Amino acid sequence: MSDDDRTEPTPAAYDPQGRPFLGYHPDDGVAVYGPRPTPLHDEHVALGATVTGFAGWAMPLRYGSDVAEHRAVRTAAGLFDLSHMGEIRVRGAGAGRALDRALVGSLSTLAVGRARYTMACWPDGGVADDLIVYRTGDEDFLVVANSANAEVMLGQLHERCAASDVEVLDETTTTALVAVQGPAAAGILAGLVGDDAERDAVVGLRNYASATATLTTEAGPVPALVARTGYTGEDGFELFVAVEHAVALWRGLLAAGEPAGLVPAGLAARDTLRLEAGMPLYGHELTRFVTPYDAGLGRVVRLDKTDDDGAPLDFVGREALAQRAEREPERVLVGLEVQGRRAARQGYAVTTPDGVPVGEVTSGAPSPTLGRPVAMAYVTPGASAEGTELAVDVRGRAEPVRVVPLPFYRRS
Known part of the structure; x- marks a missing residue:
């Protein structure tokens, strides 16, 4: 195939899903596109991160030792790029009532x-995605979806809110x-908020609350x-910016946090942190076959x-979930x-212990x-009591395990 026969990339060198053009396949000359970079991709590369594809995005897996990054979050602070999440x-x-009908929770309240x-x-009744919803105004909500489900949730919210006079806007690419997570997170963030009232509001945030603030960085405000949310089992903050x-923001937080022991942390540490905290992950503990x-x-x-x-509100999945609520669990x-x-x-x-199947591992490390x-x-259910001795088939070898309460770790 000649160069003239090749399919040219889009003018911006991205495909419709936002993945960058990487070149042409050597065998058939078809344009090849790769995982979408986050706005911080060059920062990760400069820091020596191992970058991997994750849910269509190029994400830092680790910068050095994922164990060291994990421990930094538990003892000081870690800095995470979560720009792959859907907004x-x-x-x-x-808008609140529309979300009441679209989701299982009560968002209008x-x-x-x-x-x-x-x-x-x-x-x-199967889970399409687990979400965090922020109410940022009287009739203004920000829905944060898992990266693997962002496009599905965008389409579902358009469909489920179609009967309401609301806008559903994809803000993922803008x-x-x-996230700054760890016991030193509040102090690090406070050092970048110049306005006294805003600083007090940020430091005083309750869990699952939000506030607007302007952070001071060398590059400007x-x-x-x-x-004040997170996915590590530690205190911490997530910051949404243009x-x-x-x-x-990334450079400002790294500089401000270095004296406190903050380090950049990748997906590997994020996964072991959330596992210790007993937090579910879509595709593991949560799937469309799990209620x-x-x-x-x-x-x-x-x-x-x-x-x-x-009258009872008929939200998507209500009938199946009401029936499931009345049944004893099968797992x-x-x-x-x-x-x-x-x-x-x-x-x-x-x-x-004698080899009778009773379940399946969803996450482990x-x-x-x-x-x-x-x-x-x-x-x-018969194998779920605390202290029950079981086994896991690890590549043909039965490894003894014991049922223990979740979470495995809870911060003091």
Whole structure:
């Protein structure tokens, strides 16, 4: 095939999904596109990060030692690039009620400046995605979706809110998201907020609350929505900024946090941190074949939501979830403490000590904090009691495990 026969990339050198043009395939000359870089991609490369494809994005896996990054978050602070997450704005008269019908939680009752963990379910009750929803105004909500589900959730929110007079806007490509997590996070962030009132508001944020603030950096002021949320089991903040301010914010936080022991941290540390904290991950503990009740998260489902006439509100999945709420569970999500040194990984079979299958591992890894492997797994109710001795088939060898309470780690 000659150069003239090749399919040219788009003028901006990105495909419709935003993935950058990498070149032509040597065999058939077809244009090849790669994972989408975040606004901080060059910063990660300059810091020597190992970059990997994740949900269509090029993301830092680690900068050096993922164990060291994990421990830094537990003892000082870590800085994460979360710009791969999906940001979807829902705004307009009745936006809260529209989200009540689209999601399993009650968003219309959320106070301005607060956030809520919730889920979108399919009509059969299976989880479409788990979400954090921020109410940033009377009729203005920011829905944060997992990167792997962002496009699906954008389409679903358009569809589910179509009957309401609201706008559903994709802000993923115009928003950068950076998280500072760890016991030193509040002090680091406070040092960059110049206005006294804004600093007090940020430091005084309750968990799952947000406030606007302007951070001072060498490159100039950076307006941000600052939220006290996280996915590590530590205190911490997530900062939403316009993409043009991403580099200034990243560099400013690194410089301010260096004396306190802050380090950049990648996906590997983020995964072991959330595992120790017993936090579910979509594609592992949560899937379209799992209901919130299966995952032990039935509390997020508000079957008591009502419409303006006081009748039960018919949100997507309500009928199936109401039926599921009345049934005894067929499987229970539990923590497993591995007695040996070999980690139990997703998909490994869980059995009784004599080999009878009782479940399957959803997530597992060595725990840097506990010094031994841990895992989460779905097992039958009869095998779910704390202290139950079980086994995991690790590549043909039965590794003894014990059922323990979740989370494995809770900060003091």
